[in-house]
Amino acid sequence: MALEVQSLESAVVRFAGDSGDGMQLTGSQFTNSTALSGNDLATFPDFPAEIRAPVGTTFGVSAFQINFGATSIKTVGDQPDVLVAMNPAALKVNLGNLRKGGMLVLDEGSFTTRNLQKAGYADNPVEGDALDGYQVIKLDISKMTMEAVKDFGLGNKEALRCKNMWTLGLMLWMYTRKRQPVVDWLEKKFAKKPEIANANIAALNAGHAYGETSELSAHIHQYEVEPVHAEPGIYRTVTGSQALSWGIAAGGDLSGLEVMFGSYPITPASPILHTLSGMKELGIVTFQAEDEIAAICAALGASYAGALGVTSSSGPGIALKTEALGLAISTELPLVVINSQRGGPSTGLPTKTEQSDLYQAIYGRNGDAPMPVVTTRSPGDCFEVAIEACRLAVKYMTPVMLLTDGFIANAAEPWKLPDLDAIEPFPASQAKTPEGDETFNPFLRDEETLARNWGVPGVKGTEHRIGGIEKSYDTGHISYDPDNHQKMTDTRFAKIDGIAGDIPDQVVDQGEDSGTLAVVGWGSTYGPIEEAVKRARADGLSVSHIHLRYLNPFPKNLESLLKGFDKILVPEMNNGQLKTVLRDKFLLDAKPFTQISGLPFKISDLLGAIRAEIAS
Amino acid sequence: MNEMTTPQEKLTIKDFTSDQEVRWCPGCGDYAILKCMQRTLPELGATRENTVFVSGIGCSSRFPYYMDTYGFHTIHGRAPAIATGVKLAKPELDVWVITGDGDGLSIGGNHLMHAIRRDVDLNILLFNNQIYGLTKGQYSPTSVVGTKTPSTPQGSVDPTLNPIAFALGSGARFVARTVDTAQKHMPDVFKRAHAFKGASFVEILQNCIVYNDAIWEEITNKKTAPDHQLLLEHGMPMIFGAERNKGIIFNAKSFALEVVTIGENGITEGDILVHDETSLQMARMLGDLGENPSEPAPMGVIYAAEADQSYVDAVRGQMVSEKGKRSLKDIIHGGQTWVVE
Ligand SMILES: Cc1ncc(C[n+]2csc(CCOP(=O)(O)OP(=O)(O)O)c2C)c(N)n1
Ligand code: SF4
Numbered sequence: 001m002a003l004e005v006q007s008l009e010s011a012v013v014r015f016a017g018d019s020g021d022g023m024q025l026t027g028s029q030f031t032n033s034t035a036l037s038g039n040d041l042a043t044f045p046d047f048p049a050e051i052r053a054p055v056g057t058t059f060g061v062s063a064f065q066i067n068f069g070a071t072s073i074k075t076v077g078d079q080p081d082v083l084v085a086m087n088p089a090a091l092k093v094n095l096g097n098l099r100k101g102g103m104l105v106l107d108e109g110s111f112t113t114r115n116l117q118k119a120g121y122a123d124n125p126v127e128g129d130a131l132d133g134y135q136v137i138k139l140d141i142s143k144m145t146m147e148a149v150k151d152f153g154l155g156n157k158e159a160l161r162c163k164n165m166w167t168l169g170l171m172l173w174m175y176t177r178k179r180q181p182v183v184d185w186l187e188k189k190f191a192k193k194p195e196i197a198n199a200n201i202a203a204l205n206a207g208h209a210y211g212e213t214s215e216l217s218a219h220i221h222q223y224e225v226e227p228v229h230a231e232p233g234i235y236r237t238v239t240g241s242q243a244l245s246w247g248i249a250a251g252g253d254l255s256g257l258e259v260m261f262g263s264y265p266i267t268p269a270s271p272i273l274h275t276l277s278g279m280k281e282l283g284i285v286t287f288q289a290e291d292e293i294a295a296i297c298a299a300l301g302a303s304y305a306g307a308l309g310v311t312s313s314s315g316p317g318i319a320l321k322t323e324a325l326g327l328a329i330s331t332e333l334p335l336v337v338i339n340s341q342r343g344g345p346s347t348g349l350p351t352k353t354e355q356s357d358l359y360q361a362i363y364g365r366n367g368d369a370p371m372p373v374v375t376t377r378s379p380g381d382c383f384e385v386a387i388e389a390c391r392l393a394v395k396y397m398t399p400v401m402l403l404t405d406g407f408i409a410n411a412a413e414p415w416k417l418p419d420l421d422a423i424e425p426f427p428a429s430q431a432k433t434p435e436g437d438e439t440f441n442p443f444l445r446d447e448e449t450l451a452r453n454w455g456v457p458g459v460k461g462t463e464h465r466i467g468g469i470e471k472s473y474d475t476g477h478i479s480y481d482p483d484n485h486q487k488m489t490d491t492r493f494a495k496i497d498g499i500a501g502d503i504p505d506q507v508v509d510q511g512e513d514s515g516t517l518a519v520v521g522w523g524s525t526y527g528p529i530e531e532a533v534k535r536a537r538a539d540g541l542s543v544s545h546i547h548l549r550y551l552n553p554f555p556k557n558l559e560s561l562l563k564g565f566d567k568i569l570v571p572e573m574n575n576g577q578l579k580t581v582l583r584d585k586f587l588l589d590a591k592p593f594t595q596i597s598g599l600p601f602k603i604s605d606l607l608g609a610i611r612a613e614i615a616s
Numbered sequence: 617m618n619e620m621t622t623p624q625e626k627l628t629i630k631d632f633t634s635d636q637e638v639r640w641c642p643g644c645g646d647y648a649i650l651k652c653m654q655r656t657l658p659e660l661g662a663t664r665e666n667t668v669f670v671s672g673i674g675c676s677s678r679f680p681y682y683m684d685t686y687g688f689h690t691i692h693g694r695a696p697a698i699a700t701g702v703k704l705a706k707p708e709l710d711v712w713v714i715t716g717d718g719d720g721l722s723i724g725g726n727h728l729m730h731a732i733r734r735d736v737d738l739n740i741l742l743f744n745n746q747i748y749g750l751t752k753g754q755y756s757p758t759s760v761v762g763t764k765t766p767s768t769p770q771g772s773v774d775p776t777l778n779p780i781a782f783a784l785g786s787g788a789r790f791v792a793r794t795v796d797t798a799q800k801h802m803p804d805v806f807k808r809a810h811a812f813k814g815a816s817f818v819e820i821l822q823n824c825i826v827y828n829d830a831i832w833e834e835i836t837n838k839k840t841a842p843d844h845q846l847l848l849e850h851g852m853p854m855i856f857g858a859e860r861n862k863g864i865i866f867n868a869k870s871f872a873l874e875v876v877t878i879g880e881n882g883i884t885e886g887d888i889l890v891h892d893e894t895s896l897q898m899a900r901m902l903g904d905l906g907e908n909p910s911e912p913a914p915m916g917v918i919y920a921a922e923a924d925q926s927y928v929d930a931v932r933g934q935m936v937s938e939k940g941k942r943s944l945k946d947i948i949h950g951g952q953t954w955v956v957e
Contacts, residue, residue: 036952232956234953235955236952237952238951280939281939281940282942287704290697293697294726294730297691297697297727298697299701300698300701301688301700304688304698306706307706323691417948420945457686457702458666458709463665463686465683465686465688465689466688467680467681467690468691
């Protein structure tokens, strides 16, 4: 008799294995099937910086965590409920975080003396009492996979590669997810190598069948997570890099400009280069430059010529772009600069996430060089924010910095597909050939936005020279006049500050708009803060969550809003940068709560900080 | 080079002269180059609106301000990258890059190399005065060893970089050399560079009267010039000298070009090498010629390869051939989707 299917509100599953074990694929395919089951979800691909670290080592462990549920899911979950460990190293690295009493699925076949040694285990943990307190499911996945694929004529190594599909099959069974989407995907991916496709499908089916049959022996349960009650519409899963790229493409359409994207590969920004390079058919020019300097310079050159220049990188590359950013500010040309932040300084933690480039974005240039800074809170949010960055760049004739991070870049979430026709266009205006006595002045400003007159090559009568030397306020010609420099500097600031009047007022994401404590965040910390504040409020604490999209300028009402709270806590994955900016702008006693570990915040840690701050 | 509609009215030097006061030192070689450019553009049928000058930083890089066309004075060394963006966005523009030996070969060497390697359809003019003018006279990558400057009071020790060899090594398909004083020669070189579809690299020997005066004296002085420059002409023997009795031969034993005197050691005019501007091997050897003071400096078109598909056309071609296949909506809806009712 089959056991009853247990119903869960949510579950956190972490797949961990060697870099070569295909854990990212397993995780993303599990995600896809989960999304198709209608659950809300959040994912966290957590992989090493090394492409193929030596097999079996702890530093070669690659993991993929997914939190999915029948209710709204905002974080990847503090602690996994289930850990799938494909080798001893994966167990060693990840066990500490598994929930007490949680489930541990182990590939016993990989717990060889050699692998145990490489992972630094003196004794085999599977044999002693080290795993007491967990629900351990020991399976010889390696052996069962070999058995399942033996008819496909693969070599030993290739056959073993199907291990991840066996495991995926089992996990799909365990959480009652569909197998067909994975089969479709395998058939498409290995269309040219049908034997590989078929072997993988056989492994997937074998893992699934194993669940079905061993259920009878009652040591494995099946769970069900009901679909979430989401807003009606068409959904798909989306990563931050995808949504951002699509937002840039939409920004080009909405402005009526051709997008020219210049970039140089860097983790974790490269997926944007890859995605946009695959979208040339939309009329997007993509250019892989010789370095980040050339990437921004080419984008700026394109903007000078009348296109919408876009460039993208991560901290070290943004540092290289700094001088050209100054030129973009000085010549007042539209440009979107995307920074997928990662752990720093220097090479830092290339594959880990951080929010430590905020100072760089707001203050990090020579001269008084203001530029708008916007940020995104989740993968799906990237779409809207990218469009907004394009709008500001074009309307105000300015470079705009868009801050995202490694977590958002790689993480996926369900996303309601936008109605592209419903988005308000923002057609760019470029100078036409002057008529009659008119003369062209490239620095004639729009009275309202202070944006300058955009004259572009190819148009007769608007020929002009422009550059990084200070320009006369009145004519745009070179000027070394002291009063003029003051006036131009003031004007550049007034233009950027004026954007505050063109962006929405800051809303309170959760809670009242005044009270004891405001938790103020930005970027990818949205989920953990949201959850922590929810729990604190459930405990009766007077706390609200305010999450910023606009970091420069701040929304007009932000100062008065924040001043309605007795205390302000700013959790950040950096050493307290937004805290400093808030203090700088508003003379507020904002308190930092920081974590610089390369990992997202845990809800429990945030909750502790909220309690402590209220109690202090 | 671009196909352009014939301008309605005939433009003159005046039409290309901006209202900005020229601020180079009196006697600077840059004046002569500027005048020559303003004079040559009308002859090329160029229009003001389709012509763009992009420069880096340096005395020479002030050039765009003085041309009544579109101009972008950018940042140190980056003009080739910015010009690449201009051209990728608007291929119909005629884009000239103005750079110096410091701007183009020191800080901007990487961008220059890649613009040339990609064969971006740009006309790149490198003003070589063998010195950093704007920063008041420090030695540059093209300075000869032993140059005494404020930063090398005992004389520079860095080996000298040869711009022509650099360009050819980067894969240049058009390489030429001229000199600021050559008001007849320079326009021809500009015309050839302009006509070439791809990256055309032109080294212009330029005198900095303040910090490195007379370095090109032997080439520019009427008396010494004939013996120190080799005026190249495609299909013509490489003969030079005041008495036109010197020539260049290829010495197969030393595998090098050699200066010989016609009438000595049995050398006749028939032994002299004939310039073939389509020969890369010959261009490489000519690029090195003149490094030794006893050799003449080749002037004119050193190398002009057969026309190839332009980089910009290739990049944009990928967009056009793909264009319209999918819309943004198709792409967004392209993954696995599900409906929530
Ligand atoms: C990033 C940066 N570094 C240094 C400088 C200073 N700088 C300006 S021009 C120049 C050298 C220019 O030499 P060259 O290219 O030979 O031009 P010239 O002035 O001789 O025409 C230097 C070092 C600068 N403007 N920017
Ligand atoms: S310093 Fe030299 S290169 Fe610069 S303007 Fe004066 S003479 Fe010309």
